[in-house]
Amino acid sequence: MVRGMADYGAEAILLAGAGRALLLQLADPPVGRGVHEHSTFTGRPVNRLKGTLTYVYAIVYGTEEQVNAVRRRVNRAHVPVRRADNGTSPGYNAYDPELQLWVVATLYDTAVTVIEKIYGPLDDESADAMYQDYARIGTALQLPAGMWPKDRAAFGRYWDDRIANLRAEDAGIRVGRGLLYPKHTALWYRAIIPPARFLTAGLLPEQLRKDFGLPWSERRQRRFDRTMRVLSVVYPKLPQGIRHWFKDYCLSSLDAELNGQAGPAKQWWSAKQRKPAGSLK
Template identity: 45%
Template sequence: MHDDQREVFHQHAAEGVLLLGGGAAILLQLADPRVARGVALHSDFRDRPLDRLVGTLDYVYAIGFGDDEMVAAVVDAVNARHRPVRSPAAEAGEPTYSAFDADAQRWVASTLLATALRLHERLWGALDAATADVIVRSYGALGSSLQAAREGWPDSRAEFDAWWGERVAALQVGDDARSVARSLLSGASALPFGSRALLPPIRLITAALLPPAIRDAYGFRWTPRASRTADAWIQAIAVVWPWLPRVVRHAPLHASLRRMKRRSRYAEHEPRGRR
């Protein structure tokens, strides 16, 4: 990626407000039965939702902002977590899955991109084509850094929108997806007390960012009042966010990078027998 393109991507991805789209991205990921089955059977997401969110956040920031050493470390860590996530055997009616499935990885990356684009434009208006194209190409590294080849990833916003529309139309929200979604958005006791108070607006914003058919499939009651309330939250955030100091707006990025640097230093000094 050229320096000017990297700068465009960094200006977009460094904004911590994009984390508001995390719930919508996860629900879209789970709408693929392969992903939902793997998460339902192999993840402790229900009991420790923040751990999964932090892990995803660290991976995204490392790929987008880290140096070669940090990228290699986070890819190794993700691969280690993914290795046992696969179908034990093909069962009738059950989706086969593997966390090393290149298409599934591409799908996960695409949900992060689609949600980020939608939230960015809900907050600050339509992106120009050149900027959107750079952002689309940049998100391809989230899959290609694992097992998903760069080939097949859209090269422009127009290509991505066409591909995305076809994939969303084919999604099937199943029982596994709805079960994990309830845990994510129910205010489970695993969440810190302070964060539970934010769940009502987060649920509204999450629903607002989902395609209507997916929102309905998850059982959201999307009334005109709910839509107006979600719009009001998004508009308020759009007004306030630019006035915040950069150190606040970029706090999740820098906290993540510091966390990964500490892990790297610990790994370097850890006795070989304990690794």
């Protein structure tokens, strides 16, 4: 059976690759400079992650209204992210098709990397379907359709060339390090960062581990391999409601926003605040 993005895109295990995709994006110097100069990324990492994944979930699973909403949101966010060459460093523009291509490429390659570690290698038909599905994510971001490599072989050549020449600059490294070693975020977020940092390091190319100062060793590699083997056994057996919870949460929040209502988290907190004194629930 052919399985594409609609079959895998809702899996919460893809969150394990979020750090990898983000650091790959930041390692592209123009992306790193743009995020460093125009984003509060390191102060609101969860909001940024939710925003990115809400966009992906809406494109893959959403209604026309949801798709239009996330496209408008992304376009508004990208409008100010531009700067001309100032003589000290090259300029950048969030609407640059080459940068848009790189961002979507990191999402695609990371998703396939994680999926194949958990579910095993995709057969050719499923791999082709997944690849074409990600083209939709790019074109929804205004990436010209002709920019997406025509097939997986062409993408492989593009990817290998980019990785071979990719070196993070100071701006991107500062943002990346701020995400990997947060100082002014919620306690629960700081608690989950060590395992997230470990998974991110294990999934990154070696050169980018060095660029972002992520220590690695043969011992860490063995631990990473064991971790992925355990996840490949345990995760697929979880109930779908657990595996798809983040997708459901993001799209519910988007619906609430479109309807002028509080999102699920705010509704829960408001209900807690209204509980009578002495209530244990």
